[in-house]
Amino acid sequence: MSVESLNELVATAFSGISPLVIEDVVDEGERVVVRARTPGSTAVCPACGALSERVHGYHWRTVADLPIDGRRVVVRVRVRRLVCPTRGCRHTFREQLPGVLERYQRRTARLTRQIKAVVKELAGRAGSRLLAKLAIGLSRHTALRTLLRIALPTGRVPRVIGVDDFALRRRHRYATVVIDAETHERIDVLPDRTADTLEAWLRENPGVEVVCRDGSATYAEAIRRALPDAVQVTDRWHLWHNLCETALSEVKAHSTCWAAVLDTPIYEGPRAQTTLERWHQVHGLLQQRVSLLECARRLQLSLNTVKRYARADRPERMLRVPKYRASLVDPYRDHLRRRRAEDPAVPVQHLFEEIKALGFTGCLNLLHKYINQGRADADRSHISPRRLARMLLTRPENLKSGHRDLLDQLTAACPEMTHLATSVRTFAQLLKPRPENVDALDHWITQVRAADLPHLHAFTRGLERDNDAVIAALTLPYSNGPTEGVNTKTKRIARQMHGRAGFNLLRHRILLG
Incomplete structure (x- = not known):
């Protein structure tokens, strides 16, 4: 290989340190040593900015570079120490090469960039293990220090922001994330979810005009106190989720109606009897003008349970359709029905032996329970309230034709x-979102209140309590969905760090995105 080709190969392999003059490359087995020097051009004094070419002396500087072929690369650079020409300034200074050799660093700039890219995604231990596979030796503590030295995005306050909370320790500690609702850029992370903390942040960062949030009354109060003129937008997903929960409660409350269409049995026995007795007890106390809280105290029930009984205007509405799961007996239901029709007094033990010969792998008690629940005699497969509510909440065009007909029937x-x-x-x-939704929402609430749907009435009262934010959500294009997406990624980061890191490190990784 000619000298020109060798020089071209060296220049290609070490293009990242091309401002240096490479003099020699030595293969030492486990590592590659590159000897280089700085170019003999003028250097700038870091104190006064004067140019100097007067050399005071030389010394060697050793830095690590990107590995080659799975081996470490060490660059030994001869650096000049120059004399500052300005009187009264520092006597001498060491020349620097920005972008190649940074001040006080033991690694080249391009190696530092690669380390930052790894620790930004994997942080301490995981980042250290991956870098070791790449022939870059780095402890987990140095990895974290490198991560915390990555500069965060400069703070700019957008016009539209989204705020939401996430758990630092579930059911104990929470924090608040603030993002740009238009660009989805992370803006800040607050150490808790109190109204005072968010209010202080909003006062320190003026310029916010629209705030997207969930149904939290705490955030709503903080925004009202700090930005009384700002538009609050509640999250449409939470509106739909709350309606889904309400629809499920209404479907359960009307089990006696739609279950009769399917000839599905309602719960009977001690549980149903207790439910009916409690309904009469609750309504008996309410007729005596006893408050809900006092009813809960006297009957030793939770307040929410008393509210649920109070909403039902008839005791039958508290009875539920039993929740049947898939059973090992289901494939033999036709055989059981035929045998019981031929001989109503056939012993269960005989039925068990017959279906066992057909391949049944369950036990006798499972067959007893299946028959006692009436599932062997049912003409149709059971539909639970949750399944019916799911069909009710699904787009009609996404339902199968059979499910659509069944839904219409129920x-x-x-x-x-x-x-x-x-x-x-x-x-x-x-x-x-459409401008005409303002009048449509009022019309919808009026129609709902004209029907006997107490759970849905509670939902409309919640809409009216947060009326302005709900109207903004149904008319403006903004949403809190991007904030929920950031929270999903935050959970991944928190699981990755296994709860060992503090809030400052978690905040740093969230803002780096």
Whole structure:
């Protein structure tokens, strides 16, 4: 190989340190040593900015560079110490090469950039292990120090922000993340989720005009105190989620209506008897003008349980359809039904032996339970309230034709179920932001209150309590969805660090994004 080709190969392999003059490359087995020197041009004094070429002396500086072929690379650079020509300034200074050799560093700038890229994603221990595989020796403590030295984005306050909380320690400690709702850029992370903390941040960062949030009353109060003129936008996903929970409660409350269409049995026995007795006890106390809290104290029930009984205007509405899961007996249901029709007095033990010969792998007690629940005699497979609510909340065009017909049949069981299905479909259309949704929402609330749907009435009261934010959500294009996405990534970061790191490191990684 000619000298020109060798020089070209060296220049290609070490292009990242091309400002240096490479004099020699030595292969020492486990590492490659590169001997170089700085170019003989003028240097700038770091104190006064004067140019100097007067050399005071030389010394060697050793730095690590990117590995080659799985081996460490060490660069030994001869650096000049120059004399400053300015009277009264420092006597001598050592020349620097920005972008190649930074002041006080033991690594080249390009190696530092690669380390920062790794520790930004993996932080301490994991980053150290990966770098070791890349022939870059680095302890977990140095990895964390390198991570914390990465500069955070400069603080700019956007016009539209999104705020949401996430758990530092579930059910104990929470923090608040603030993002740009338009560009999805992280802005800041606050150490808790109190109203005072968010209010102080909003006062220190003026310029916010629109704030996207969930249904938190704490955040709403902080925004009202700090930015009374700002527009608050509640999250449309939370509106739909709350409606889904309300629809499920209404479907459960009307189990006696739609279950009769399917000939599905309602819970009987001691549990049903206790439910009916409690309904009469609660309504008996309410007729005596006893408060809900006092009812809960006297009956030793939770307040939410008393509220649930108080909403039901008839005791039958508290009875539920049993929750049947898939059973090992299901494939033999036709055989059991045929045998019981031929001989109603056939012993269960005989049925057990027959289906066992057909391949049944369950036990006798499972068959006893299956028959006692009436599942062997049912003409149709069971539909739980949750499954019916899911069909009710699914887009009609996404349902199969059989499910669509079944849904129409079940929602026609009583006027309340029909009105519930209409209300759900109408509200789903409001979730697409349009200016005309303001009047449509008022009309929807009026129609809902005209029906006997107490759970849905509670939902409308919640909408009215946060009326301005709800109207903004149904008319403006902003949403808190990007903030929820940031929280999902934050959970990954927190799981990755296994709770060993403090809030400052977690905040740093979140803001680096």
